[in-house]
Amino acid sequence: MKIVTIIGARPQFVKAAMVSKAIKDHNEEGKGKISEIIIHTGQHFDANMSDIFFNQMGIPKPDYDLGINSLTHGAMTGQMLEKIEKVLIKEKPDWVLVYGDTNSTIAGALAAKKIHIKVAHVEAGLRSFNMHMPEEVNRILTDRISDVLFCPTDTAMENLTAEGFENMHIKIVKTGDIMLDAAKVYSNYAVQPREVLGTNFVLSTIHRAENTDSKEKLKNIFSALSKIASQKQVVLPLHPRTKHYIEKYDIELSPQIKIINPVGYLEMVWLLSNCCMVVTDSGGVQKEAYFFKKPCITVREETEWIELVEINVNFLTGSDENKILEAYHKVVTNTMNFDINLYGNGNTRETILKELLSN
The missing domain is CATH 3.40.50.2000 (Glycogen Phosphorylase B;)
Structure with a gap:
């Protein structure tokens, strides 16, 4: 199996690091070969905002660095769409994996879907209900064109149900939160x-x-x-x-x-x-x-x-x-209670990889 992972912003580096770890563990355990191709769009380009994450966290260096930043939303998304499409045509992956709600997310999902490559969206189903936020537009559109939606919480699942996603040919999976994996691993x-x-x-x-x-x-x-x-x-x-x-x-x-x-x-x-x-x-x-x-x-x-x-x-x-x-x-x-299990048990990365392998 070949997976193309698309990242561009700091939080996505952390989330992707966890799935990359699951892929590495899978390969080292002799369960079959999964190759991961990483595309960094360049959305965060400052060394303190980007490079340091790859260096600190052992994230595999990007196979492609598109260097797209400091543009308007339309220009940025358009350039990403064009350049990501070229990479996908060359690499021919089984899956494109996108994270969160950035311009990199929607550009990656659109590029894949238009050439009939399956899309999986990590952190699906989140809603602010504020359509003035570019992130809200990105996450709604990405959810709608994805093949598998990985939801971190019950609230995310309920949002998708309210929007009629259960009537669409899209698989919805509650995984827990990938950031909890990172907090546990790196603490x-x-x-x-x-x-x-x-x-x-x-x-x-x-x-x-x-x-x-x-x-x-x-x-x-x-x-x-x-x-x-x-x-x-x-x-x-x-x-x-x-x-x-x-x-x-x-x-x-x-x-x-x-x-x-x-x-x-x-x-x-x-x-x-x-x-x-x-x-x-x-x-x-x-x-x-x-x-x-x-x-x-x-x-x-x-x-x-x-x-x-x-x-x-x-x-x-x-x-x-x-x-x-x-x-x-x-x-x-006031004293507050932080012991309610809202985000799973820190094994989200394994759940995501298992689902990708079974679809």
């Missing part, structure tokens, strides 16, 4: 960032365009973080886009906010293990906070991980400064 290899000396800090990641591209929203978020920092140190791995807009908007940050460069996954695991809470607009970090038993304040209006909100470990605040601070005080004054 023993966590690396402390040199710039961070203490523990019990607030970890924050801010990068979504809906926040960075709005001067008012970004100012409100950092005003709240500055006030939180007056009580407890905030550690902020600074995304390049966020750095650009902080400088553009001339936003003044509290000296108690410890700004560090973007980190690799092993450093992120250490930060999650040693913080006391998370403030983020990331999708994946909300889940990772739960894996490491840390409460999360999500500075977005909606989340794909609604089950975390329902069990009161994740608090949606948007960019409203008062709501962020209210959530912070709720977190520091």
Whole structure:
């Protein structure tokens, strides 16, 4: 069997690393030969945002690096579609495996489907119900044209049922969450960032365009973080886009906010293990906070991980400064339960590979 894996953004590197590990284990155990061809679209091209993940996590080096980045959504997706199609025609895989909800995801799925190659979507069924998010458009369209949908949660399964997917010729499989596999595998290899000396800090990641591209929203978020920092140190791995807009908007940050460069996954695991809470607009970090038993304040209006909100470990605040601070005080004054099994048992990679081999 030949599988082409398409990745382009940081979270996809982590997820793909787990399936690559399952493929390697399968081959070493003499169960038959599976070849994996990795296409890196180049969507994340900064060394700290991309190369470090391959180096740290032992992900096989990409067989193809398309170098497509810094374009509008349409131009980026179009160029990816064209270049991925050429690779697929050359490689003739049995499966194309795509992850999440990026432009790389939808371009890979479209390129494969149009030349009749089977598509499997990891992290299928997620919905924010906000069609203004490019990611929402990408994930809905990818789900609809895939052959197998690998869903991480009951909520994802229910979303697909509500949309009528059970009446389509698409196989739907609940797998658990591939990121839990990564958290379990790599937690023993966590690396402390040199710039961070203490523990019990607030970890924050801010990068979504809906926040960075709005001067008012970004100012409100950092005003709240500055006030939180007056009580407890905030550690902020600074995304390049966020750095650009902080400088553009001339936003003044509290000296108690410890700004560090973007980190690799092993450093992120250490930060999650040693913080006391998370403030983020990331999708994946909300889940990772739960894996490491840390409460999360999500500075977005909606989340794909609604089950975390329902069990009161994740608090949606948007960019409203008062709501962020209210959530912070709720977190520091309440005990929360992180022992509910929402995301499986950490064997998602084996489930995915087994399904691909049986179809």
